[in-house]
Amino acid sequence: AILEAPLVEIARFMPGLQVELVDEEPAALSELLLGGTVNAAISGDELGELTVRIDHWNLFDERFVVLMPRESALAEFSSLPTDVLAKASWLERVSCQGADPPWPTLFPAGVEPHIGHRGRRLAHLQHMVAAGLGLMLWPEHATHLAGLVTRPIANDPLRRKVQLLAVAGRRYSPALEALVKIARVQDWRGGFPVAEGSAATADRIDRSGL
Numbered sequence: 001a002i003l004e005a006p007l008v009e010i011a012r013f014m015p016g017l018q019v020e021l022v023d024e025e026p027a028a029l030s031e032l033l034l035g036g037t038v039n040a041a042i043s044g045d046e047l048g049e050l051t052v053r054i055d056h057w058n059l060f061d062e063r064f065v066v067l068m069p070r071e072s073a074l075a076e077f078s079s080l081p082t083d084v085l086a087k088a089s090w091l092e093r094v095s096c097q098g099a100d101p102p103w104p105t106l107f108p109a110g111v112e113p114h115i116g117h118r119g120r121r122l123a124h125l126q127h128m129v130a131a132g133l134g135l136m137l138w139p140e141h142a143t144h145l146a147g148l149v150t151r152p153i154a155n156d157p158l159r160r161k162v163q164l165l166a167v168a169g170r171r172y173s174p175a176l177e178a179l180v181k182i183a184r185v186q187d188w189r190g191g192f193p194v195a196e197g198s199a200a201t202a203d204r205i206d207r208s209g210l
Contacts, residue, residue: 002141002162002192003042006182010175017175025120030054033167039176041165042183044139055168057180060188064102064158065150067129067138072149074135079154082107089116091125091134102137102158141192162188 003021011017024032026047032038033054050056066085068074074084086107092115103113116134119125126144129136137158138150164183172180
């Protein structure tokens with residue numbers, strides 16, 4: 001969803017442009033970019049240190065929030081304290097190689113979360129959330145199923161930078177050059193909807209890592 005604005009802007013200057021969007025594992029991005037399978041990628045900074053052959057530009061910062069069914073009792077909270085979250089059952093994404101587990105940042109020393117299930121793709125895991133199998137950490141601006149809601153964590157302890165990636169030194173096509181230029185000046189946060197938590201109790205380009 002976050003790619004809509006820059007793609008609309010590019011289409012104004014390049015009518016008839018055809019873009020292929022793919023969803024891939026964050027750990028595979030370097031190989032896909034260097035191999036030419038994808039020309040650019042948007043991902044969180046959980047990838048760890050990138051090879052010098054890949055350029056990256058920070059687009060915006062975002063929080064990790066908690067994804068849950070709309071009918072969950074925790075949806076009544078305007079923000080979720082960590083002592084409440086420590087008692088919950090969690091679903092964990094396991095695909096981000098090089099990324100540190102978020103739990104030590106979220107919970108005090110000695111507190112281990114209960115991990116009910118694990119999976120690799122956000123699209124699959126959110127269906128497990130909808131089935132009531134656990135809560136999940138979710139990128140603030142990632143889309144989710146209509147029956148789910150997100151709530152912020154008290155004091156916002158978990159954040160990430162969302163980046164645009166492209167291969168350094170490779171000749172850009174006109175479309176890719178336009179994407180890079182527009183993405184770097186785009187007011188990303190200005191186009192985001194109001195976070196759900198603020199309403200609680202008051203209610204070949206890769207988009208990856210979301």
